[in-house]
Amino acid sequence: MERTTRQKTAIQAAIESAQRPLSAQEILEQASLQVTQLGIATVYRNLKSLVLEEKVHVVTLPGENPRYESNTAANHHHHHFQCTTCQRVFDVHDCPGDLKRMAPQGFVVERHELTLYGRCADCNAAAGAAVPAAVTTAHACASGHDPA
């Protein structure tokens, strides 16, 4: 029932060799290098399988199309950072932890997803050092949500 096909192999390889979460289109482009004539439908069908098999994890950022990343390569719990300038997504291998107390009475927290937004190192440098160091250590919630 679970067959090994050139397509599935190429798709899985594309995801695993990527250093970042890839969109379905990006996976198609990458895997097409191995398997010409590869169709987008096949990519979606295999992505669905891989997610069910828990070999691949879906990264769904607000307002963005789903991205897919290897579950084996990034096995541990992590979050994401999206640069508001270049739109790239980075893994953040840190976690605030201890979020269970945030839930209202009677609610049980099983897991959580966190996305940070801001300026990545590259865009930050490119923009000229306009950001004072003090901001880096300021309280996260003090300024609330300020769209970039």
Place this chain on the structure above:
Amino acid sequence: MERTTRQKTAIQAAIESAQRPLSAQEILEQASLQVTQLGIATVYRNLKSLVLEEKVHVVTLPGENPRYESNTAANHHHHHFQCTTCQRVFDVHDCPGDLKRMAPQGFVVERHELTLYGRCADCNAAAGAAVPAAVTTAHACASGHDPA
């Protein structure tokens, strides 16, 4: 340039009177009660304006279509909790704060979004027993419970 139209008024009213984030379709249905012949395109156009004017906030949960909630009613920074059993979405008026240090060197965090997943009080109590039936797709956003 900012005209007051029956359509915009109805759309804004629909969002503000809702107790939970509404989808574009739900807003159309609700506002259509006031303005017959209201088109979905008008809903989207006005939603875009309202978001730009910061009167409305977009709630984008992974794998879900965008929902819109009044910014005046929930003006302060908050997060969301989605029940993995009944799929309902609740506001969480708490925040872990202090997330700036999570970012890698050189990265600057401007804002963040957090979604908790788990069992809501209702489903938790009903664990093992039957789950409320009507809520499979309806996403209520509770307002009556106190944050931790």
Place this chain on the structure above:
DNA sequence: CTACGTGCAAAAAGTTTGCAATCGC
């Protein structure tokens, strides 16, 4: 050989846009 997997194209589903008619100011 058998039936799962693939490729193509068409269909869904959600959102945006072009354009003529409408309506607020």
Place this chain on the structure above:
DNA sequence: GCGATTGCAAACTTTTTGCACGTAG
């Protein structure tokens, strides 16, 4: 009246599905 706004329909984007053919086991 002028021009922003609307409604409709068509375009667009992303994902899914139908179907005949290919191919792994």
